[in-house]
Amino acid sequence: MSHDHRVGSRAVTRSAAFLAAGLLTVPLLTACGEKDAAGRPLAGQDTAPASRGRIADGGTLRWAVDAVPETFNTFQADTDATTSRVAQAVLPSLYRLDANGRPERNADYLESAKVVDREPKQVVVYRLHQQAVWSDGREIGAADFAAQWRALSGRDSAYWTARNAGYDRIQKVERGASDLEVRVTFGRPYADWKSLFSPLYPKQVTGTPDSFNDGARRKLKVTAGPFALQGVDRESGEVTLVRSPRWWGRTAKLQRLVLRAVPRDERLKALLKREVDLAEVDPDQARRISLAGRSGGQALTRGPGAGLTPAAALRSWAVAHGSDEAAADEETDARHRLRAARARYAAQQSALRGYTVRKSLEPASTQLALNGSEGPLADERVRRAVARALHREELAGLVLTPLGLPAEPVGSHLALSGQAAYADGSGALGDEDTEEAEALLADAGWVRGGAVKAGKTGKTGKTGAGGARKARPGRTADDAEGPEDSEDSEGSEDDDGTYIVGEDDKPGVGEAGAPRTGRRPDDDVARRLVRNDRQSARERAQQGGAPGAYAPKGTAAPAGAPDGPVVKDGKELVLRFVLPSGPGSGTLRVVGERISRMLARVGIRTRTTKVPDDSYFTDHVANGQYDLALYSWPATAYPATDARPVYAKPVPAADGSLSIEQNFTRLGTDQVDQLFDQAAATLDEDEAVSLIRKADARIWAMAGSIPLYQRPQLMAARTDLANAGAFGLRTPVYEDMGFLKKPPAPAPPRRP
Template sequence: MSHVGVGPRAVMRSAAFLTAGVLAVPALAGCTSEDPAGKPLAEQDVAAADRARIADGGTLRWAVDSVPDTLNAFQSDADATTTRVAQAVLPSMYRMDETGSPVRNPDYLESAEVVDTEPKQVVVYKLNQQAVWSDGREIGAADFAAQWRALSGKDSAYWTARNAGYDRIQKIERGANDLEVKVTFSRPYADWKALFSPLYPKDVMGTPDAFNDGARRSLEVTAGPFAVKKVDTKSDQVVLTGNPRWWGEPAKLDKIVLRAVPRDERVSELVAGELDLAEIDPETADEVTLAGAPRDPATGTPLMGPEGSPAPGPQGRSAAEALRSWAVANGSDEDAAEEEILAREERREAAAKERRRQKALSGFEVRKSLEAAYTQLALNGSDGPLADERVRRAVARALDREKLAEAVLKPLGLPAEPVGSHLALSGQPAYADGSGALGQQNAKEARALLADAGWESGGPVKKADEGEKAAGAEKDEKGDKDEKKSDGDDGTYIVGEDNKNGGSGDGGNDDAKDDAKDGADRESGEKLSSGKNTAQGGAPGAYAPKGTAAPAGSVTAPLAKDGKALTLRFVLPSGPGSEALRTVADRITDMLKEIGIGTEITKVPDESYFKDHIAAGEYDLALYSWPASAFPATDARPIYAKPVPAADGSLNVAQNYTRVGTDQVDQLFDRAMTTLDQKEARDLLRKADSRIWAAAGSIPLYQRPQLTVARENLANAGAFGFETPVYEDMGYLKKGAQGSRPSAPAGTSASSSPSSSSGS
């Protein structure tokens, strides 16, 4: 299970299972002469090969998570497979490069530039003169205009999921000739390169009926190296075939079959020879790596196991065990001998089956990189203890993000660096580490923040009535256990409520005042003080003032306030592929326990995790992922915008599922969205990110690992990293040809501990 959205520039930046502070920002790295963006932490791993080395023809059978409900990427139920199809069959004016930046796609676009800014911003697109739809019609202004009208938000008959950017267009006209499209904006729009990628034909965008229903199960008119042959819900697959009217480099493959295969069934499908390419979990990666390891010529067993560990002996038994088995089978005890002979036969059959399995997997290899997405810890600031900014900041400062990143990435041989930005990833132009606005991990200061918020270590806790027990959790009445699972099946258990009084605690927090200087001014002009918490997310005393007593007692003593223990609801998915999330959650739980915060962990089905818990706000803590975007001013704004009351009295949170935001961050996003100066836009985004860090509504942890298994002779496909796949270049190497792969650092391996997951 991936718990990440459909990817950059799809319907909207989506977290599927893919804040602004009131403190001022310290000096930004972006203002120095050294570029803080850095480089991508990992390169893509696709077995790159020149087209001349790739044979013509063949079918690529590619495992995906689902057959999409719609092929219209601008509808709310579009998913990652919708994006895969759109990339292969539709025009995109811009695509992502190896740094996650937009680059012009020459197959469709000869040039695009801002030709005027006063009185209006005007962009002129010059299209590739060979670019045509599959029905022979030229791609032109009529298609651009139809997409603008459908996505502008002016006609509610169109069931669109987003209109960002399109709502800023004033008009679209034919330029100097049929190959020019002139777009005039009513308001300046910095992210204009985000528009018209993908571009649908006017046949799809021209009327509400065509938009809403016409492109859900078929795309009759396309303009990519591939076309949609059929969407088969019975066999759970989408079949793409070559587009005969494609004017670019011809597709090497005859066919791409995108087939929905559950992640826990993919290794069996690989063994059966039914797949050529699939994202996998670390356990499958281990098995594929082991299958390709050198073997003992006599026994056929691998000489070395994963991570260089000694391989098991014949049939998984040591030499001493094998000798004992022979002795029993040939001994005088006939009953024991008969039983052992049967057991030996069963082991031989199992070993033969395992050899066949390993032989089938030996034709595959693991390709790995870091995905263009990051996993975060979300803190719901709408109500409960986390409505107090001081408690959110205490939680954030209790986390050792480096250790959390290492727990997931180090066993995979991938760079284990924590993510420093909410808005970009290392290597992207907008990236800068803004975590300094929050402060480094510091348990002492975290406890001081909690003390300032009124949470006392070892304080009295009222005994809850039976009806008040949360989600069926059976808590220990004596409070002498750190962790107790419920007797029910809801997966809920309590961690950290032991109600023990300890010895003396840390003293006053002398460093908190220095951190307050780094945190800076509050949004409404409030100064840091030791006053009471008066408003959600905007209370004075976000840092405990100098002299505030730290919690008394040992570091693991639970905290309480008004007779209620400080226990946070931690919701996690329970499905296959979520092992890494659960491992990270366990480590976060331990870190929070060190400062006296208990957690109530509830594991829920994958299908209800996001809709019923994250989006509904039924959680305190949760782990999910966001995809990186080449256009953070547009795509990240709804994630961090301040929730506003809707007409019916409810709270409109857009995509801000932590419910934490401020006017100041909204203003920074709006300014970044309207400036055409790229450096100024980057600086504004970095300031916004620092304020998001300061509010501690969400804590970026690590860039998601991407593990893919591919046939050894499959080229230009695998772990794509930031880059948009080039579908026409995918194919199988000619006999004797070799692909080129980036060399892995010494000592790295695709193996993993059982608790890590490529889908975290």
Template sequence: MSHDGVGLRSVMRSVSFLTAGALAVSVLAGCSSEDQAGKPLAGQDVAPAARARVADGGTLRWAVDAVPETLNTFQSDADAATGRIAQAVLPAMYRLNENGRPERNPDYLESAKVVETEPKQVVLYKLNQQAVWSDGREIGAADFAAQWRALSGKDTAYWTARNAGYDRIEKVERGANDLEVRVTFGRPYTDWRSLFSPLYPKDVMGTPDAFNDGARRKLKVTAGPFALKKVDRKDDEVTLARSPRWWGQPAKLSEIVLRAVPRDKRAAALAAGTIDLAELDPESAGRVSLAARAAGKGTSTPLQGPAGRKAAAKDESRQEALPGFELRKSLEPAYTQLALNGADGPLADERVRRAVARALDREALAKAVLKPLGLPAEPVGSHLALSGQAHYADNSGALGGQDTAEARALLADAGWVPGGPVKEQKKGEKAAGAEGEEKAGTSEEAENGSAADEDGTYIVGEDDKAPHEADREKKHPQSRTEKGEELGKHLAQDGRQYANQLNQGGAPGAYAPLGTAAPAGAAAGALAKDGKPLTLRFVLPSGPGSQTLRTVADRISSMLRKVGISTEISKVADESYFKDHIASGQYDLALYSWPTSAFPATDARPIFVKPVPAADGSLNVEQNYTRVGTDQVDQLFEQAIATLDESESRGLLRKADSRIWAAAGSIPLYQRPQLTAARKNLVNAGSFGFQTPVYEDMGFLKKGANPAPGPSRK
């Protein structure tokens, strides 16, 4: 798991509106015929070169976090390396372009389209007639059918991590000839393009034993530009070799070696010449950038801010330590968020959650992380997509921007007042925080806080599904539906004020009720209610690479302090961060990230679905670790996934995103930076951004050749 949040590191998820909120969401969702998706904030940085300029042969040594435990991407312990291997050795009917949108992969698929909608949806796939498995067998309907049966969820003997989409298929059968596959859906499914990518051979999917165990350590049959040559757990390497059975453009590289190198050891591995390509944390990236500048070569923008200054101070005498490398920078298809646990405590009150959100200057936080890296520093406006992706639209106006006075008014309405009586802690009474945590005190005392990945935050994926531990048994707070109705009625009493709120970009319920005044002198001290101070436990991981996370957490704490909210930072071990704190709900505030998907109706639903009580009395949260959800959001996701009108589906998802913003369970902050060190003569590889890597085009420049100005083949 990456240390920036909850998300897909392995690869990387029809009801009328209730009256009070229907009008507001329709207005605020901004649904129109105009394309609101925009363009990616940063393009990929891969040193593109025409194939004619790339030498034939060579070995690319590529750093990964670990040798994967499984080679089956549909198992729960699959990770980023599992996905990387699958991209290189297995068929994918669709791959993502530079805007993160699915495109037909012509090496496997001549065409795919919905040929029937009534009485049922039917998709007809026409396969590339040259597409064969490495054993010589044609890729065909038997492989599609075996994967559907394995992933449908009907046979519990298959240990699958997810069934989304496959559970809506009714049957898979051969078409008019061996190159056609007909897939009939029992229920309409808008994200049908997400299926069969990757596609495993029937040898893997045909039986539970082959699925559960056979594909964990080896893949005997493949169908990509590379084949799996060896998994060496002793030396922590996976070797992929150029496939002689590949019918497409032949791979330029002879081999790709995926070598497990911890992130804090990668700069040393680069200096030692044992790897050629590696994603880095900002501090290590600063060292590469400084070395490139010292050599007077390369085009990398020097890192600024803490990462750059620290690298400069540490490596001033050895800036030549990484000659021959350059830093390639982009933005990942993932965003870092502030998560607010709404299960119980002060944040169970949505007014307090909104107050936290309204206290944040998201633009300042984005700048603090991305500007020093020379990357576009714009706050993320959607929970479901990023700028450039088809479903993106900035729906943050449903909650409203930074407004200290409004934040104070919301807190006052919730009963939190400055200078209120505070009960003193009894002698021997435990302070807040789970046993075994290292408490760092308030934000002012957290200068040596903690973190994890490149930008110091965690990333959680669809396959990072921790067991559903029993949540704290508390009475569920009043639903947002009920509160929204009450507040909607109240706002309707004053049409001019209601219109003024809409002009500010807020939704009914995102503001304190009319007449609530910001308490005088609210910034002077912490707030209290019923004898208890308003203090939120801010849980952070304590691993290496923590500077960015500390910076973000400290700035957030400072912003909250201005409205009277205190924070208590608790540092916890990386290995327990999700299992014992995020997944089990033992936190008030946390920083982690979610990846975005080209198919948010499918992939994002588990993240925002309304938690429901399980049979054993615990709360089934799926991947909704904030425990904040609404019936309306669930209904909108269901409508969006069931319509075959893509424009209508996008509109429904944007409405859902507006409601997610208004519920204030998670606040997207910034798109994650992607910083990759690469040998200067390595082309068509680096920071890929949204786009699926084209493995057959990667390689080293011919002697004396320069990268071509245009992009590589897509």
């Protein structure tokens, strides 16, 4: 699982839950004849754009990635982000995404692509670039299109494919009027036809099951892009791409592009050693790089001894020069160590001066997922109460404001601002409103002040009376009794401890402005994030919000109702909140803590369990072992195709189990499925957009997942690197990347 737990675009399982969608009122959304609701991207690219004339010819760009890919076939199940990067640089993509995250024709491969017939069959004609050839000299043509269609159509189980959406609708692929024309006839209409054949593999890869399954896993002998795959060194963790001599487009400025596997917690070290030129970094690393650039690399406003006051320095000097020889020796050694640490830190900051931080918003959004398959969250009113308790603007600001990025919540499950299908559909659920949340809970039978039966704290075990508490490693929270279990510590970052947050945990202000939560934030990122932009519950409650579906405004629990957790049938409402514990997940943990406190205000307690990163998704989210979880979904320009598995209604599988595809909240409706199917089948783009927006409004109303914020994209880049960095929604243009030419040396002064 990658940083911040992004979910890939394909998956394998399904489950079921009941949802009374017929009781919900959804606002009417239209796309035709009205102002476009898609807007603009919240943040643009930050890539240090430069004309090709300013870029030197040659050079090697070393780009840090998460891992060397297991396969170079993007249509296999174990593909990853590095697989996609390689494919973008070495293979044809008929369409790529523009700055708004919308598909645009790639003129290096396509002269045109049009739907020439709609009835009785949809027919698309592709006219290829006259010079488009594979690296072996063969023309790109219908044989490659046909081989890829047959491999991905799903008709031959010998091909190990992870997805066949769209290809399964094709009836035939044939040569057109010339070798440069390809006619694709669809058996069923397909709105997202632009998503097909990107990337396009040569028929040598897709022509047989053996070549498809194994031939492209470790190598790509035949390519057709500005770069070619030279080799893979798995021992050193490097993938090397070289400038392709067969490329007919603009010649790549770089001679080599090396994708180097560097763990995220080791990237600052790699930057200090000048081992990489471009690397995605976490917020704390980004701040240190930015500080080096502002301070010239020398000022020790942070780092060893940065908090040493003049009085403390004077005391240290006095002890080092005092009459107590043992104390003086110890203090002198400490002063020497501090000076050495300061010197190392200053040298490191000087080394970081060669880098800058380029930032944008990633084409992915972080969401709070609510597992609706069992327990209290199987009741839609409880899910909606959770959603109405959240102040999404505050959560977005918590993450994005300290980074100088737009702190606007994501308003759609299916698109990001700027993309054609985007519209803010959150009105179907309503804004934060604690009174509405309490009313929804009361309507579901969860009320404050009820008697709690001994041992009854919902399905997650007893909480005790101490508010936030954490079980020691190796012990369950049920065993965590006694004062020793209330330590103000959270353990190491790979600790998988458990603690409870409830109404007893009143936010206070502790050291350096951090909230007193009964536990210490476990990294510097957390400490900085928790200081950002607080707003009291009273101020937020005064803002109000849209009424809920079951309990209109004014039907909340009686004024003056007692504080404390909500109770039903003698049980407190306690939700299992699972969060990752790895070093790259500090932001998620801080967001999770803030969510827990928002829920506590309406009487919902959370049992938060930190689990190792490698098991967080597979063992908990995908298996349904959670009530609440945080993870990210990538954006797509083709939501009718790519987002449908994420929100499809679970159905019985052949073995009697329930198949959930990628719907890890296990909630869905026939109506949402039908809207996706209709959007995928219409060739009217405006109608397709309208259908997707309607589907999104109904997904909001289910309250199975709550989009929070668009993920920050922070890239450390060499200061002389151009046309590379934080790409935002746009597909990188690899042939334009390179290093700026060095300015000419000044002429020597003339002698008199």
